[in-house]
Amino acid sequence: MTPIIISTTQSSLICISVNIEIIISTTQSGLILFCFFSRTDVAAVTPWLAPIVWEGTFDPDLVDTIYKSMNITIATTVFAVGKYVRFLRDFLETAEKHFLVDFNVRYYVFTDRPDDVPSVNLSQGRHLSVIQVPGSNRWQEISARRMEIIQTAIERQISREADYIFCLDVDSKFHARWGAESLGRLVAVIHPWFYQATRDHFTYERRPASTAYIPMDEGDYYYAGAVFGGLLEEVYTLTKVCRNQLEEDARNSIEAAWQEESHLNRYLLYNKTSKLLSPEYQWDDKKTKTKEVKVIRFSSVVKNYAEIRPNV
Ligand SMILES: CC(=O)N[C@H]1[C@@H](OP(=O)(O)OP(=O)(O)OC[C@H]2O[C@@H](n3ccc(=O)[nH]c3=O)[C@H](O)[C@@H]2O)O[C@H](CO)[C@H](O)[C@@H]1O
Ligand SMILES: [Mn+2]
Numbered sequence: 001m002t003p004i005i006i007s008t009t010q011s012s013l014i015c016i017s018v019n020i021e022i023i024i025s026t027t028q029s030g031l032i033l034f035c036f037f038s039r040t041d042v043a044a045v046t047p048w049l050a051p052i053v054w055e056g057t058f059d060p061d062l063v064d065t066i067y068k069s070m071n072i073t074i075a076t077t078v079f080a081v082g083k084y085v086r087f088l089r090d091f092l093e094t095a096e097k098h099f100l101v102d103f104n105v106r107y108y109v110f111t112d113r114p115d116d117v118p119s120v121n122l123s124q125g126r127h128l129s130v131i132q133v134p135g136s137n138r139w140q141e142i143s144a145r146r147m148e149i150i151q152t153a154i155e156r157q158i159s160r161e162a163d164y165i166f167c168l169d170v171d172s173k174f175h176a177r178w179g180a181e182s183l184g185r186l187v188a189v190i191h192p193w194f195y196q197a198t199r200d201h202f203t204y205e206r207r208p209a210s211t212a213y214i215p216m217d218e219g220d221y222y223y224a225g226a227v228f229g230g231l232l233e234e235v236y237t238l239t240k241v242c243r244n245q246l247e248e249d250a251r252n253s254i255e256a257a258w259q260e261e262s263h264l265n266r267y268l269l270y271n272k273t274s275k276l277l278s279p280e281y282q283w284d285d286k287k288t289k290t291k292e293v294k295v296i297r298f299s300s301v302v303k304n305y306a307e308i309r310p311n312v
Contacts, residue, residue, distance in 0.1 A: 067180035075162035169226035184275030194222035225261030
C-alpha cells in the first residue's frame with residue numbers, strides 16, 4: 001500500500017494510509033508521522049533475516065526507482081517444448097503488462113518448435129531470443145534438463161547480456177505487478193500448496209540414495225521449481241550444482257521425487273536465499289485464494305496433463 005503524502009514542508013512530512021502502523025514521534029521542529037509497512041498475519045522475514053515479499057511489506061514505487069537508477073537488465077528463461085508452445089502467447093503478453101514493466105528484460109525462449117513461437121509486441125527495452133533445444137518423450141526429462149540448458153546458456157550468452165535472471169514455468173500467466181521487489185542475490189518462491197504446511201509434509205526427496213536427499217528434521221520451506229532467480233553468477237552456480245546432482249542420480253538410476261524441484265530444494269537448504277517470494281508470485285489456478293494472499297501476481301493455469309505432456 002502506498003502512503004499518501006498530504007503535505008510536506010521543510011520540517012514535516014505527513015503520511016496517511018489505511019491499515020498500516022503509524023508511529024508518531026515529535027521533533028524539535030514539529031510532528032512527524034513515520035509510516036511502517038507491515039503485515040501481522042504472515043511472516044515477512046526468514047529465520048536467517050531474508051525478507052519474504054508479501055503485498056504491503058514494500059513500497060512499489062520506491063523499490064522500482066532504486067533499481068531503475070542502476071540501469072539493469074533482467075534475463076528471463078522460459079521453456080516451451082512440445083505442446084507447451086501453446087502457453088507462450090499468454091505468458092509473454094501478460095508479462096509485457098505486469099512483469100518488470102519499464103525495465104530492460106531479455107526473454108530466452110527454449111523450444112524444439114521455433115516456428116511456433118508467437119510474435120508478440122514487446123515494449124521498448126525488451127528483447128526475445130529463441131534457442132533451439134531437443135524434444136523428449138518424457139516430461140520429467142524436459143523439466144529436469146532445464147538446469148543443464150540454463151547453465152549452458154548462461155555460460156554462452158546470458159552472462160554477457162544481463163545482470164539478474166529469473167527462470168520461470170511457461171504454463172503460467174501474470175495478473176498483477178511483479179516489480180523490482182523480486183530482485184536479489186538469490187531468490188526463490190514458496191510453493192503455494194505448502195506455505196501453510198509443516199516440514200514433515202514437505203515433498204522433499206527422502207531417499208538417502210539420491211543427491212537431493214533431505215532428512216526429516218531439516219528444511220526451511222518447500223520451494224516451487226517454477227520460479228527461481230537472482231544474480232547471474234549465483235543462478236549459474238545453482239544450475240551447475242543441480243545439473244551435476246541430477247546427472248549423478250541418473251548414473252545411479254535414481255530420479256528424485258520431483259526432479260529438478262527436489263534438487264532445487266536441497267540446494268537452497270544449504271545455500272540460503274537472500275530474498276523469498278511469497279506464493280503471490282507463484283499461485284496455482286486450481287487453488288482457492290486464501291485470505292493472506294491479497295494479490296495474485298503470477299499463477300499456473302489449469303491444464304490437462306494427459307493431453308499436454310508427452311507421457312503421463
Ligand atoms: C502439481 C505438480 O505436479 N507439480 C510439479 C510439476 O509441476 P508442473 O505441473 O508445473 O510441471 P510442468 O508440466 O509445468 O513442467 C515444468 C515446465 O517444463 C516445461 N515443459 C514441461 C513439459 C513439456 O512437455 N514441455 C515443457 O516445455 C515448461 O516450461 C513447464 O512449465 O512438475 C514439476 C517438475 O519438476 C515440479 O516437480 C512440480 O512440483
Ligand atoms: Mn508448471
